[in-house]
Amino acid sequence: MAQGMRRPSIKSGETSMSNIDVATKELLAVRSSGGLVSTDFVAAHPLSAAEGLQVQDNISKVAGPVGGWKVAPGSTPEAPNFGAVFARDIYGASETFETGRFRSMGIECEIAFRIGKDLREGSYTRDQVANAIESVV
Numbered sequence: 355m356a357q358g359m360r361r362p363s364i365k366s367g368e369t370s371m372s373n374i375d376v377a378t379k380e381l382l383a384v385r386s387s388g389g390l391v392s393t394d395f396v397a398a399h400p401l402s403a404a405e406g407l408q409v410q411d412n413i414s415k416v417a418g419p420v421g422g423w424k425v426a427p428g429s430t431p432e433a434p435n436f437g438a439v440f441a442r443d444i445y446g447a448s449e450t451f452e453t454g455r456f457r458s459m460g461i462e463c464e465i466a467f468r469i470g471k472d473l474r475e476g477s478y479t480r481d482q483v484a485n486a487i488e489s490v491v
Contacts, residue, residue, distance in 0.1 A: 373399045378412040385417070388457045403433075410438055418442050422466065466491045 376399050384391050401409065414420055421441030429435040451459070470488025478486075 373401055374405050374408050374412070377401060377405075377409045381409065381413055382416055385413075390457075414438055414440070 380391060380395060380399075383389075417438075417440045419441045420438045421444045422439045424437050424439050426435040426437075468488045468491055469486050471486040473483070473486055
């Protein structure tokens with residue numbers, strides 16, 4: 355994995371630090387316990403996209419280095435929907451897990467691209483990104 359992986363930036367406006375701090379605390383607690391964030395919590399603590407990215411940054415300070423990025427279907431260049439995948443949460447193909455380690459087990463089909471060239475902040479053409487791909491894993 356490329357060193358110093360960063361997520362793309364989104365311009366931010368004003369932020370509500372109280373909701374950012376509360377959301378960070380809740381997500382870290384849920385991550386630690388294996389629980390779920392309730393819809394009531396989400397409704398009571400609305401966040402803008404920029405605030406959500408700040409929560410991601412706060413969590414990554416605790417959860418460790420980013421190993422990659424997950425991009426959701428339906429993302430657009432104008433409104434990307436992505437999240438960090440922490441290096442400690444990336445497992446090899448032959449990994450085994452003891453029963454009860456996760457809240458639920460499932461299989462999810464993923465397509466991963468190993469980026470072999472550093473892409474600094476900025477805009478890129480489709481060809482520039484394609485040329486930076488080292489492999490599909």
